[in-house]
Amino acid sequence: MATPHSATPTPTHPAGPAAPATAPAAVKILIAGGFGVGKTTLVGSVSEVTPLRTEEYLTRASIGVDDLSGVDQKDTTTVALDFGRITVSPELVVYLFGTPGQERFWFMWNDLVNGAFGGIVIADTRRLDTSFASIDFFESRGIPFVVAINCFHNTNTRTPDEIRTALDLDPQVPMLLGDVRERAFGRDLLLALVDHLMDLAAVAPVG
């Protein structure tokens, strides 16, 4: 694999030794989409471990001007993130993070997006609108993404073109239909994302 040194200085030990051979490098992929659309299911279908859950404090300061009705008396509460991992090699691990679906938690996305490879947006054909915001978010931040149309109930009666139009997707954005519970579909989505990143690199001006 390519040398990571140029892209990853080790600021924690500016003058210290290089990271030991036993520490793998990590990359991050985000799984987004509307509430209840299957994000954690997808993480679980490809992760080598049962999805883990970690928490972060939701402070009034980080929420900014958002109105958290019902927690007026509180300065903090917690929000949880589900994630999984895929060990690509002894030197490389991919972490998959489900993103909070509710708008009031989106401030967390800034941290999540930082350094992310790219994203997968899951959409449910019965309520495509719940995934509009995820698509907008990735587009506005310039984060490459692919779209997964979750068809696990065989409820999809729309053609891919109709869905693409309804989502107002850029023609270049890959869109796959399948069942996020199936590992093979999860793998195909991840591969489609990597291929998309490579395609984008191929057309980008050489740095």
Place this chain on the structure above:
Amino acid sequence: MGPHWSELEDADAEDATGVMVRPYTITRGRTAPERDDLTLITVLTTVEEEAGAALARGSRAGARGLQPEHRLILERCRRPAAVAEVSAGLDLPVSVTKILLGDLVAQGLLRARAPLSVARAAGGVDLGLLTAVREGLRRL
């Protein structure tokens, strides 16, 4: 552990605040890490020699510095683990975990490896890295 974001309703939020006191007691009142370079996927590895010595010192009476959570982290990170994994394993919020990790990195007991970025510092995209990821994913 508190409610998942997908389940977090106002009633649950009431409960979640009940666990607030203890985590920041663990950090001796600190609410922000001294270093801001620990991300969710920064990978941490215990520095065996130094950590072994520190753990041995701590087992004697009068030792100071390492708290139980620090010890758990040093044990956990004998196998490299990301910040998010340590946080999940300790059942502590990410921000609290980062403070404890920062303590150990500052003492030279933990080594931190920053995440890889697909964008190279020199510009362009790291195709070698993408190829490596792709090869690994194909085996899924």
